[in-house]
Amino acid sequence: MRQKVTLKSIARELDVSISTVSKALKDSPEIGKETKEKVQAFAKLYNYKPNNMAISLKNKRTKNIGVVIPDIIHHFFTTVIRGIESYANKHGYSVIICISNESYEKEVFNLEMLSNGSVDGFIMSLSAETQEKDDFKHLKEIINQGFPIVLFDRVTDNIECDKVVLNDCEISYDAVSYFIKDGRKNIALVTTESYFNVSEERAKGYKMALAENNIPLDQNLILKLHYKDQDEQEITNFFRSNKIDAVLCVNELFATICMGIVQDHGFKIPDDIAFVGFTDGILSRYSKPRLTTVAQHGDQMGETAARLLIDRVEQEAAVEDASYKTEVIKASILQRGSTTN
């Protein structure tokens, strides 16, 4: 690493004190016009940039925010990251992204790693394993250490902090109601294990819509797939042994897979079976037919999460205001070819 230019080196060259240089660069009124110009010109010439670590150390603020997400494969999370980055950068913060890979261990490791002074706070979405184990001591530990946390999407009631969620229940209700208005009666739900809070919310909306329309809930019409390894045979059996004319899927991947399978069995979409998925990702946009899907507005969710976190960080215990907020992002349904419009 080449010799970096520091306040000290500038001071030496210009034969002034370090504090003078520091103040001159900040345009402090304490410093005379000539000196200021001299210093600023020199700094510019040699491309001086203050050392972040030194500033962080001094201020006890890193201007970094840590983002820990389960995966980066799902389009939804990538859009959230964009939103976070956008808001954070605009406000002078950098984003450090860590991927828990749906693993509890890795999530703990990531938190440990970042909580040594690398970040001012965290934005997180829980890993599958964490939700399954229902174990949040690592989060509590971090909060205890005084770090603000914002949870988004995959959240839990067991942790008190700011949260950003989708109106999952409501939008599922809307989707299913829409199926019903379209004259469909045998509406299936393809979801994940129930420890995912979002899946549970979506299931709730599904059930509400059925109940409200006096359609009895048929457990046979609910298919639970593993979040990582989907068993195609199981899916095939599901559609073979049930009479189904509409399907709500909790993500676009499940929807895409199911659409492929039912089409292979000669069903027409949306005439025989209609599909609605979640996440407006590339799968939805380029599947055959295009998938009607719930846009989760990840960008907006990310921006909201970043705003909540940065607000929390900046008020720096001004008011140890324990009134945590939960902001709800309103999803919208994008009509495409997999439903009759």
Place this chain on the structure above:
Amino acid sequence: MRQKVTLKSIARELDVSISTVSKALKDSPEIGKETKEKVQAFAKLYNYKPNNMAISLKNKRTKNIGVVIPDIIHHFFTTVIRGIESYANKHGYSVIICISNESYEKEVFNLEMLSNGSVDGFIMSLSAETQEKDDFKHLKEIINQGFPIVLFDRVTDNIECDKVVLNDCEISYDAVSYFIKDGRKNIALVTTESYFNVSEERAKGYKMALAENNIPLDQNLILKLHYKDQDEQEITNFFRSNKIDAVLCVNELFATICMGIVQDHGFKIPDDIAFVGFTDGILSRYSKPRLTTVAQHGDQMGETAARLLIDRVEQEAAVEDASYKTEVIKASILQRGSTTN
């Protein structure tokens, strides 16, 4: 932020000096057994973690590596990130990811932001705009400041540094040769603007295979699409006005779109037209039919890039060894339904 436990606070509580605490925690032989145990127990009890910023400042090494990539939507980049993260974490490094969003400005901004002492080096893939402008002063600037850089995938000959690339030319040659062996003669190439080095390499392989089999190159069979906004009408016209029985696409998105369009026009895949794409992402895996594609082994590419960078960082100018390496990752073709196997 709650009062953090520091060396100083431990020293105060235990009535020893700061240096004693520091040494005790490092198991230094300078410190007596009892004192060591006392300090270590206390530190453990209060969950002491050394402040990263202070260490970075002291050591002039951050143990962070900066990753600047054009996008996070493309599956390929997400796998590379995984590879980088995996290798880096294993070697005690954290990864800071920034997204240039294919923008030159943002790329410059990201480099600026991270080069203030936040990272020890960079792993990058060039943004589309940067490649289009063919302007690399920001990279040169960073290198001048003494930062090691590793470029991957989207690289340039104008910058001297370590690089990791795919054998794009070769694998394209293989793919096209395969088409030819399969009896196909009218082989199209669907690619991007030519300022993408990877597209150029792939085009080169395409042309080589044709030449070697005495198939005249027909410029009409080469379709250039914009990397962000694809004009479906243009694609439709392309396939309508040319007799085509095989298509090599430089990414999976183009392939998926094209497959959708030709199928809408009644062509059977792979019987009438065969497709090979690049990137083994979800689109390839769940398109109809499944797309035969070039697996770029992003994980491996990421690991390689991380290894090159960390090696470079750790030898810390030991030898100002200017012999930059370019490592080539061998792609492989995954046979799926879009080609006759």
Place this chain on the structure above:
DNA sequence: AGAAGTTACGCAAACGGTTTCGTGTTGATA
């Protein structure tokens, strides 16, 4: 018992900044 060697620890500088406070120099005011 005095010299020499160990042992166990503390002091202080350094990393690169920020910021408070003190001070020498000016010019204006009484």
Place this chain on the structure above:
DNA sequence: TATCAACACGAAACCGTTTGCGTAACTTCT
């Protein structure tokens, strides 16, 4: 001419760690 702001700048403490070196107390040897 003595007094006093205003101005322009420097000294030094501090953020949390690391580390070379100094040294008091205790052992050991002769």
